[in-house]
Amino acid sequence: MQLVNYAAWIPSGKAPLVVATAPFPDLAPNELILKNHAVAINPVDWKIQASGGFGLSYPAILGEDVAGEVLEVGKDAEAFKKGDRVIAHALGLGSGPPYGGFQLYPRVKVATVARIPDDLEFKRAAVLPLSVSTAAAGLYLKGTLGLRYPQLGGGSSAIPRSTPPPPQPTTKKKKMNDVLLLWGGSSSVGSSVIQLAVASGYDVVTTASPANYAYCKTLGASLVLDYHNPDIIPILIALLKEHGSAVVGAYDAIGADATVRQCATVLHAFGGGTVASVVSAPDDLPKGVKVVRVGSTNIVSQEDGTVAKKIWGDYLPAALKDGAFKAAPEELVVGNALYFVQGGLDRQRSGVSARKVVVTL
Ligand SMILES: NC(=O)c1ccc[n+]([C@@H]2O[C@H](COP(=O)([O-])OP(=O)(O)OC[C@H]3O[C@@H](n4cnc5c(N)ncnc54)[C@H](OP(=O)(O)O)[C@@H]3O)[C@@H](O)[C@H]2O)c1
Structure with missing residues (x-):
């Protein structure tokens, strides 16, 4: 027929x-x-x-x-x-x-x-699909954040498979792994960024509306803050310093001029670094901070397609089967x-x- x-x-x-x-x-x-x-x-x-x-x-x-x-x-x-x-x-x-x-x-x-x-x-x-490609392009291409690839059962912050024991009362803040700052954790792109970055062994600190805090945490985020809070930048910087974190970069999954600048201000407080932005790339950023534009199809067209092979070929099908990637x-x-x-x-x-x-x- x-x-x-x-x-x-x-x-x-x-x-x-x-x-x-x-x-x-x-x-x-x-x-x-x-x-x-x-x-x-x-x-x-x-x-x-x-x-x-x-x-x-x-x-x-x-x-x-x-x-x-x-x-x-x-x-x-x-x-x-x-x-x-x-x-x-x-x-x-x-x-x-x-x-x-x-x-x-x-x-x-x-x-x-x-x-x-x-x-x-x-x-x-x-x-x-597009969410995964876009997340991978910003996280793993050497021309963007160039982070470690994800592994099954990889990140120390990987999503727990069983109910964790109840937290013990403590006054000391837990020291985090290297931190990725993610703007927009509840977006479609942000949802894949959280999961991939955590499976790569990073702690993800992200922003969302309070109604989506639990959602971001279920995907593996360590900290979620309300981006509507006018004091979010000093609060973020203070929290990250309190945790003694090294910040490996920022992924701006919203990509407005304003959100790129917010990410850049946080990175500046930690000595500078790269903001991977899904849309805007304003050039008036603080000293020591650069912005790179994320292109989802670059995982195929750049660096011999290695990122596509690692994520689409290897990690994603295995992690979906394992339940590690939702x-x-x-x-x-x-x-x-x-x-x-x-x-x-x-x-x-x-x-x-x-x-x-x-x-x-
Ligand atoms: N460069 C590329 O290759 C590429 C590829 C794909 C997408 N993009 C672009 O990436 C952007 C996101 O796409 P998407 O499909 O992920 O979007 P989406 O899911 O439609 O985004 C909606 C989410 O954005 C969050 N949000 C809105 N403003 C925010 C802010 N100021 N700070 C933090 N979070 C905010 C909302 O969070 P709450 O509901 O929690 O408030 C909502 O959950 C779009 O501009 C898209 O065009 C680019």
Whole structure:
């Protein structure tokens, strides 16, 4: 039976998405064709639509996060087989419509595909791909923070598998491991940063609304502070000094000028360092602090793709199977067909808190 492909196309800059047929994709040696079961929506999707920019050729197919079954396997993609349940970071923004996520049968490159456990639902797993790539790009590329890679059971702060003993009363603060400052721990990107950095052996000190403190801690954060507090910077600096921490860098998962400057001020108090920012890179930072922009696809295109191999190839599938890495934040399903993707973009744009907008297919 001939399969018919459909996509949620963006026909031209700033236009609403239109669901229409799409060519059934070809396959290169290192690629797979998936039968898509769930897609997640990212801020970049509505940002592209709203701006009409990003140098795209139209019509285009947006979408970076897919979860589904392997339908066809390229001749050099023998690590996968037909029927495997996988997630993939779809690379449509750089590679053209067959690689866009918002279609029934996307074409994906194996460098950013990982098998998922049988008990992990597609709609839950779809929250991960872009978030994982973006977290990994900021944490591990030598040109960004260049931190240690994660290991299974690795970090001394790794998420406990069993209930820990009740804390003993003490007046002394526990000395932390080397600390990563993370701005925005309850965001989608921040959720992967916490988990990866903790599995790499760092303590993560992060910011979120009080309603999401418990969420960030469940993922492994050591300390969570409210970013609405006007005194957050001196409080953060004092707490880190009290813990005797060495701060290895900052990951700004929000990436506004203001949040980059907040991270930079904290780093400055500890002698300087690098802020990895997901969006902005203002240049008027305190002496000794530099900012680098995070690019999710750099894990494939830079440093021989080593970061993609370490995270997508090795760590992620094993950690999902082991339960050490959680698919977080929880999915917020807004519909069950490509026709709901435009509503998903609108819903993401209106703002989410520790949730990821998902459309099932
Ligand atoms: N460069 C890249 O390759 C790349 C890739 C992916 C994403 N991005 C960018 O990264 C940003 C985050 O994307 P996302 O999908 O992770 O976002 P998201 O999940 O939609 O972000 C929502 C979260 O942001 C938190 N937040 C908002 N303002 C904050 C602030 N001032 N300080 C701390 N937390 C704050 C909120 O926390 P509370 O609800 O707890 O208040 C909320 O949980 C977006 O701008 C996106 O475009 C860049």
